[in-house]
Amino acid sequence: MMIVENENERLAAVDQYQLMGTAAERDFDEITALAAQICGMPIALVTLLGKEKQWFKSHHGTALQETDRDIAFCNHAIQDQNGIMVVTDARQDERFRNNPLVTGDHKIVFYAGVPLVNPEGYALGTLCVLGHGQCELNSSQIIALRTLGRQALMLMEMRLKTRLLEQQNLELARTNAALQEFAKRAVHDLKNPLTSIILNSQALTYRLRDKVEERTLRLAEMNVSSGKELAAMINQLLEEALTANHHS
Structure with missing residues (x-):
């Protein structure tokens, strides 16, 4: 042959x-x-x-x-x-x-x-x-x-x-599902510790009120405010990632 x-x-x-x-x-x-x-x-x-x-x-x-x-x-x-x-x-x-x-x-x-x-x-x-x-x-x-x-x-x-x-569409669907699962875990892994930090900072601020200088109290309050801003940023980033992933 x-x-x-x-x-x-x-x-x-x-x-x-x-x-x-x-x-x-x-x-x-x-x-x-x-x-x-x-x-x-x-x-x-x-x-x-x-x-x-x-x-x-x-x-x-x-x-x-x-x-x-x-x-x-x-x-x-x-x-x-x-x-x-x-x-x-x-x-x-x-x-x-x-x-x-x-x-x-x-x-x-x-x-x-x-x-x-x-x-x-x-x-x-x-x-x-x-x-x-x-x-x-x-x-x-x-x-x-x-x-x-x-x-x-x-x-x-x-x-x-x-x-x-x-095949590419199937792989993309699998990737999208994996990204969504990652986003859910990220929400849990990032938000829960951050929430604890914010609550602890708020409790500390309450306890320090009338016991420390105003400057020290402002620093504690800034810590609470920064934590809330960081939480908002995480929520926004995750929402944008999920939205972009959905459209793709």
């Missing part, structure tokens, strides 16, 4: 999209149906190449959902990430003439596939069309196949970004 350069990184990229083994989706099925119609082929696939299997995210014109990767035409197509691989007659191509997809019941003769290359440069799989007779695609069909391939990749990117956004 041919192995592409940076295969481990490519496999990690395929896994990141978490599409292999997922249910059929109308958006992908519409792309393969249109590709088959434009190219005049009975079969069109959106494929993803794993370590040992080639899996079909969409399979128009065939009941197959996967094949072994070592017989996959697409395993050759992803080697050329900038173009399109066209096999006009697999029976005459030394790479495929003994392939069970060619010699067996499926009788594949024609293949054309464009690699689906993600923004990081890794070929995830292909959009391809297949037929049972020798054929060629004209320039308009090739352009259309490439365009549809880009659309298939855009769908994959949208699903990846949506999933990552959902």
Whole structure:
């Protein structure tokens, strides 16, 4: 089996999209149906190449959902990430003439596939069309196949970004809950000792009244006042933090 350069990184990229083994989706099925119609082929696939299997995210014109990767035409197509691989007659191509997809019941003769290359440069799989007779695609069909391939990749990117956004929202919700719990504990941990300080200072001021100089009494009263101001500041800061956290 041919192995592409940076295969481990490519496999990690395929896994990141978490599409292999997922249910059929109308958006992908519409792309393969249109590709088959434009190219005049009975079969069109959106494929993803794993370590040992080639899996079909969409399979128009065939009941197959996967094949072994070592017989996959697409395993050759992803080697050329900038173009399109066209096999006009697999029976005459030394790479495929003994392939069970060619010699067996499926009788594949024609293949054309464009690699689906993600923004990081890794070929995830292909959009391809297949037929049972020798054929060629004209320039308009090739352009259309490439365009549809880009659309298939855009769908994959949208699903990846949506999933990552959902994960970020979940993590943010967990963080918000943790911040709210921290704020509640902070209220308890800061306000209770401060309240005790204020009450003790008030009691001390009351006891010292008429027993000490006025200057000393003013200092005690200032201690009470400062404690109340600090308590008010703590309440305001906590309220602002909770409000900002709620809006975020």
